[in-house]
Amino acid sequence: MSSLSAKIQDVFNEPACENNRGKDAKARKQGCSKPLTPGAAAGGCAFDGAKIVLQPITDVAHLVHAPLACEGNSWDNRGTASSGPTLWRTSFTTDLTELDVMMGQGERKLFKAIREIKEAYAPPAIFVYSTCVTALIGDDIEAVCKRAAEKFDLPVVPINAPGFVGSKNLGNKLAGEALLDHVIGTAEPDDAGPYDINILGEFNLSGEFWLVKPLLDRLGIRVRAAIPGDARYLEVASAHRARANMMVCSTALINLARKMEQRWDIPFFEGSFYGITDTSEALRQISTLLVKKGADPEILGRTEALIAEEEAMAWKKLAAYRPRLEGKRVLLNTGGVKSWSVVHALMEIGIEIVGTSVKKSTPEDKERIKKILKDENHMFESMAPRDIYAMLSQRKADIMLSGGRTQFIALKAKVPWLDINQERHQPYAGYDGMVELVRQIDLAIHNPIWRQVREPPPWECQLAAGDEPPGTKSETAIVQGFKKFAGTTADDFGEC
Amino acid sequence: MVRILPQTKAAAVNPLKSSQPLGAALAFLGIDGAMPLFHGSQGCTSFALVLFVRHFKEAIPLQTTAMDEVATILGGADHLEEAILNLKSRTKPKLIGVCTTALTETRGEDFAGDIANIRQKHAEELAGTEVVLANTPDFEGAIEEGWAKAVTAMIGRITRPGEQARQSKKIAILPGWNLTVADIEHLRDMVESFGLEPVIVPDVSGSLDGTVPDRWVTTTYGGTSVEDIRELGTAERCIVVGEHMRRPAELLHRLTGVPYTIFQSLAGLKAADRFVSLLSAISGAPVPAGVRRRRAQLQDALLDGHFHFGGKKIAIAAEPDQLYQLATFFVDMGSEIAAAVTTTNMSKILEKVPADSVQIGDIGDLEALGAGAGLLVTHSHGRQAAQHLGIPLMRVGFPIFDRLGSQHKLTVLYQGTRDLIFEAANIFQANRHAPTPEALDPFRHREMPDELRSSSLARH
Numbered sequence: 001m002s003s004l005s006a007k008i009q010d011v012f013n014e015p016a017c018e019n020n021r022g023k024d025a026k027a028r029k030q031g032c033s034k035p036l037t038p039g040a041a042a043g044g045c046a047f048d049g050a051k052i053v054l055q056p057i058t059d060v061a062h063l064v065h066a067p068l069a070c071e072g073n074s075w076d077n078r079g080t081a082s083s084g085p086t087l088w089r090t091s092f093t094t095d096l097t098e099l100d101v102m103m104g105q106g107e108r109k110l111f112k113a114i115r116e117i118k119e120a121y122a123p124p125a126i127f128v129y130s131t132c133v134t135a136l137i138g139d140d141i142e143a144v145c146k147r148a149a150e151k152f153d154l155p156v157v158p159i160n161a162p163g164f165v166g167s168k169n170l171g172n173k174l175a176g177e178a179l180l181d182h183v184i185g186t187a188e189p190d191d192a193g194p195y196d197i198n199i200l201g202e203f204n205l206s207g208e209f210w211l212v213k214p215l216l217d218r219l220g221i222r223v224r225a226a227i228p229g230d231a232r233y234l235e236v237a238s239a240h241r242a243r244a245n246m247m248v249c250s251t252a253l254i255n256l257a258r259k260m261e262q263r264w265d266i267p268f269f270e271g272s273f274y275g276i277t278d279t280s281e282a283l284r285q286i287s288t289l290l291v292k293k294g295a296d297p298e299i300l301g302r303t304e305a306l307i308a309e310e311e312a313m314a315w316k317k318l319a320a321y322r323p324r325l326e327g328k329r330v331l332l333n334t335g336g337v338k339s340w341s342v343v344h345a346l347m348e349i350g351i352e353i354v355g356t357s358v359k360k361s362t363p364e365d366k367e368r369i370k371k372i373l374k375d376e377n378h379m380f381e382s383m384a385p386r387d388i389y390a391m392l393s394q395r396k397a398d399i400m401l402s403g404g405r406t407q408f409i410a411l412k413a414k415v416p417w418l419d420i421n422q423e424r425h426q427p428y429a430g431y432d433g434m435v436e437l438v439r440q441i442d443l444a445i446h447n448p449i450w451r452q453v454r455e456p457p458p459w460e461c462q463l464a465a466g467d468e469p470p471g472t473k474s475e476t477a478i479v480q481g482f483k484k485f486a487g488t489t490a491d492d493f494g495e496c
Numbered sequence: 497m498v499r500i501l502p503q504t505k506a507a508a509v510n511p512l513k514s515s516q517p518l519g520a521a522l523a524f525l526g527i528d529g530a531m532p533l534f535h536g537s538q539g540c541t542s543f544a545l546v547l548f549v550r551h552f553k554e555a556i557p558l559q560t561t562a563m564d565e566v567a568t569i570l571g572g573a574d575h576l577e578e579a580i581l582n583l584k585s586r587t588k589p590k591l592i593g594v595c596t597t598a599l600t601e602t603r604g605e606d607f608a609g610d611i612a613n614i615r616q617k618h619a620e621e622l623a624g625t626e627v628v629l630a631n632t633p634d635f636e637g638a639i640e641e642g643w644a645k646a647v648t649a650m651i652g653r654i655t656r657p658g659e660q661a662r663q664s665k666k667i668a669i670l671p672g673w674n675l676t677v678a679d680i681e682h683l684r685d686m687v688e689s690f691g692l693e694p695v696i697v698p699d700v701s702g703s704l705d706g707t708v709p710d711r712w713v714t715t716t717y718g719g720t721s722v723e724d725i726r727e728l729g730t731a732e733r734c735i736v737v738g739e740h741m742r743r744p745a746e747l748l749h750r751l752t753g754v755p756y757t758i759f760q761s762l763a764g765l766k767a768a769d770r771f772v773s774l775l776s777a778i779s780g781a782p783v784p785a786g787v788r789r790r791r792a793q794l795q796d797a798l799l800d801g802h803f804h805f806g807g808k809k810i811a812i813a814a815e816p817d818q819l820y821q822l823a824t825f826f827v828d829m830g831s832e833i834a835a836a837v838t839t840t841n842m843s844k845i846l847e848k849v850p851a852d853s854v855q856i857g858d859i860g861d862l863e864a865l866g867a868g869a870g871l872l873v874t875h876s877h878g879r880q881a882a883q884h885l886g887i888p889l890m891r892v893g894f895p896i897f898d899r900l901g902s903q904h905k906l907t908v909l910y911q912g913t914r915d916l917i918f919e920a921a922n923i924f925q926a927n928r929h930a931p932t933p934e935a936l937d938p939f940r941h942r943e944m945p946d947e948l949r950s951s952s953l954a955r956h
Contacts, residue, residue, distance in 0.1 A: 035564075036538060036560075036562035036564070037562065037578070037582060038560070038561045038562045038575045038576070038578040038579035038582060039533065039559050039560075039561070039562075039578060039579030039580065039581070039582030039583045039586070040559070040582050040583075040586060041538050041541075041559070041560050041562040042538075042542070043538060043542060044538065044539050044542040044543075045537050045538050045539025045540075045542065046539075047539055048539050048542060048543070063507065066598075067515075067598040067633070067634040067635035068511060068513050068514075068515050068516075068598075068634045068635070068638070069515035069517065069518070069540055069543060069544070069597065069598065069634040070539070070543070070634075071511060072508075072511035072513050072514060072515055072634075073514055073515050073518060073543040073544050073547050074543040074546070074547070075510070075511065075877070076877060076880070077546065077547075077550070077897075086880075089880060090509065090510060090880070091508075091509065091510045091511055092507050092508070092509060093507070093508050093511060094506060094507065094508070095508035095511065095513075095858075096598075096635050097635055097636065098633070098635045098636045100635070101598075101602055101635055109506045110506075112506035112507075113505075113506040113507035114507075115506075116505060116506055116507045117507055132536075132537050132539075132563075132568070132598070132599040133598045133599055133602050133635070136568060136599065136602055136603065137602060163537040163538070163539035163540070163599075164537040164563055164564050164565045164567075164568050164599065165564075165565055166564070167538075385712060385714070386712045386714075389711075389712035390712075404546075404549065405549075408554060408555035409555070409712070411708075412555070412708055412709065412712070413712075414708070453708070
């Protein structure tokens with residue numbers, strides 16, 4: 001555990017993190033995870049975060065050393081896509097029983113599990129995840145992995161991120177550390193070239209990276225490894241031979257990007273493929289970094305030509321939506337929208353942003369948002385579900401864009417909602433992705449069900465505003481509820 | 497006699513189980529104004545929450561004591577206390593259902609003692625809120641055990657003990673976890689049609705049926721009231737659905753003397769007949785015309801449906817009681833159970849499953865054993881196995897995250913059995929292979945007689 005504590009401390013110290021730069025040494029040491037409030041906490045644990053980052057590596061067997069819940073309640077639940085192997089979707093867990101825990105048979109069972117997987121599936125590597133219980137009973141997964149690797153002549157990688165050490169975000173970073181310690185740099189490619197890059201923090205959700213890759217192909221840029229989306233083990237192992245890194249989900253893998261620069265002299269930049277201007281800027285930066293590292297400067301001209309062509313086409317497609325979406329009000333309730341160019345593109349076609357969460361934004365981000373939104377009141381740190389519900393019930397927004405966790409706040413308030421987090425089923429990256437996002441907003445807002453669900457039943461037309469709906473048992477709760485939302489219910493439920 | 501085969505693999509491949517605390521939380525979600533609370537790390541709650549949401553497509557109240565590394569080492573009583581008080585002040589629940597997890601159980605603390613202290617120390621603050629404890633480590637059991645433990649805990653904590661004056665019309669019903677929202681609604685209607693008054697514990701039909709309330713509620717809305725649990729002792733009789741509900745029924749009997757009748761399954765004509773006869777006997781009322789009509793419809797469905805089931809090989813993976821329910825259903829239709837896989841070996845019902853053997857295992861086992869079957873029957877996680885084997889999948893149980901409306905599917909009594917027949921028969925019909933000369937060539941299998949068993953002819 002002491003090596004794990006050191007690792008966590010190291011991750012908290014990340015000098016490339018924008019938030020960290022603003023802190024003094026003492027604040028930095030305390031780390032970035034805020035202590036959780038029991039009974040009022042949300043979000044995943046460190047193990048969750050580690051698995052999210054690593055599991056999309058498609059040909060690896062991911063083995064979770066834990067009692068049932070860690071894996072059994074969570075497997076095959078991510079929308080990342082693979083162009084080949086499917087082993088990553090097969091779930092492996094040691095499913096520890098009471099006897100295993102009591103008798104201290106965890107390590108032996110783990111070793112046996114590794115052998116079974118090796119024999120039945122012959123994967124190029126096995127990743128072994130520690131969890132709360134196996135960390136608590138002191139199973140030494142690093143030793144087991146080392147022995148198994150020697151015995152089976154196979155990379156067996158320990159991922160040391162038990163849930164109780166912290167948040168999902170910390171787990172993301174610990175996963176990056178595991179790749180640095182055990183994977184990246186362990187294989188030498190025989191085809192390294194001056195146009196090789198890595199994309200870090202790209203998950204290929206709904207296959208959306210395939211909207212971007214053809215652009216890079218057109219420019220003659222090769223993606224050595226997208227980590228982790230649609231990656232193969234060997235690609236990740238030889239990622240250290242790329243000439244440039246692009247980091248797309250900054251908080252998740254910043255330590256990985258910085259340490260790759262330190263260790264292998266691979267420059268990186270932080271960019272995004274969400275939104276039109278951001279996509280263009282990303283292509284530009286990639287070419288520029290490659291030229292700096294020795295690529296032929298003619299690529300810069302070709303990049304600009306491609307950008308001009310693609311942007312023109314995308315803006316033209318978006319303009320078609322202006323008549324339908326102009327003046328529509330969007331509530332953005334997500335921690336993770338780094339890409340202000342999404343906001344920019346939406347506003348470009350006349351959509352209004354009536355609120356946005358800045359919970360996970362850096363001070364720089366907040367400045368940018370302030371500039372774009374003009375009205376500071378539209379920024380909020382976090383909003384209680386109750387308040388969002390009230391805002392939506394009063395029809396102060398025409399649609400909410402958020403993650404799956406909050407979808408029911410919108411839906412139960414009978415307001416359109418669009419998923420823009422990991423579970424979504426639509427690809428939104430690149431130029432075409434932005435057009436797709438706007439198309440989905442249009443489809444959501446103009447769906448004919450909204451008129452139907454908002455209409456009260458005809459026999460309740462006479463009901464006065466604020467009347468109690470019949471057939472509910474707990475009268476006091478209802479009265480309280482109605483008092484609280486008296487303003488909101490009057491508009492929506494009392495009239496015909 | 498069925499052989500029960502223990503799990504011998506070290507690596508579970510594609511787990512069949514959902515965790516025991518999840519089962520307990522599901523039971524608490526059937527209580528009005530409830531807030532289940534996992535005593536564990538935030539991930540324990542987060543994973544269960546996401547799975548519930550994917551299945552029910554509803555906002556699910558579920559909180560965590562957010563155990564971190566320090567609390568895990570020093571003890572979690574403070575976190576438990578803080579969580580309970582926070583929940584009380586923020587959401588004003590009528591019931592907080594504490595479910596322990598592998599993390600806190602591995603450390604091992606006196607949770608009952610901790611909660612007793614918390615209740616005593618904050619008696620005034622916690623007035624009007626029941627705090628119930630279910631010991632549900634993830635390293636044993638699965639949904640079935642968790643659900644039963646939560647119901648047992650609620651009866652033990654809330655129900656007023658002692659013999660009480662019985663209300664002759666009042667029937668307590670303790671349904672197993674595998675009954676859907678539609679099943680519960682149907683049971684209620686059926687019992688009411690005999691002039692009886694059912695009290696159902698837990699009642700997910702009130703809380704997880706997907707209605708749109710007119711306000712934002714942070715606890716469950718609808719379900720069994722705490723008051724109804726308190727008054728269970730005044731029931732004339734208790735009807736129990738599922739072997740796993742025997743323990744809570746026994747406890748209720750011990751505490752209050754209410755007699756109980758167990759139905760291990762409510763699918764199939766015979767089980768439905770037995771249930772209806774019991775209601776008729778308790779109420780003294782004749783079987784209503786509508787119920788007779790439903791029975792006739794089921795008879796007709798049996799006649800129309802049996803063509804599709806005869807000789808079919810079925811591979812099922814489900815929790816013990818549901819495995820029994822489905823296996824007997826298919827066998828009663830003339831099919832054969834080619835593979836039966838279940839979660840734990842703790843249930844007596846496994847001895848009655850009409851199969852040669854029952855494997856304690858996972859969906860990897862189902863895939864291995866079910867290769868020659870004509871239908872896979874399990875939850876949505878069976879989709880990869882179905883794809884690998886090229887065999888259609890009938891989705892049952894939990895979780896069902898890639899189909900809508902699983903909660904509104906009926907699986908019990910005459911009507912539910914009728915629906916099950918239609919669903920399975922329609923899957924068979926949708927996946928029928930057109931005859932080909934090769935598949936029918938009488939000389940095809942002469943050299944390899946063993947393969948006849950799994951030929952496409954036998955399969956479809």
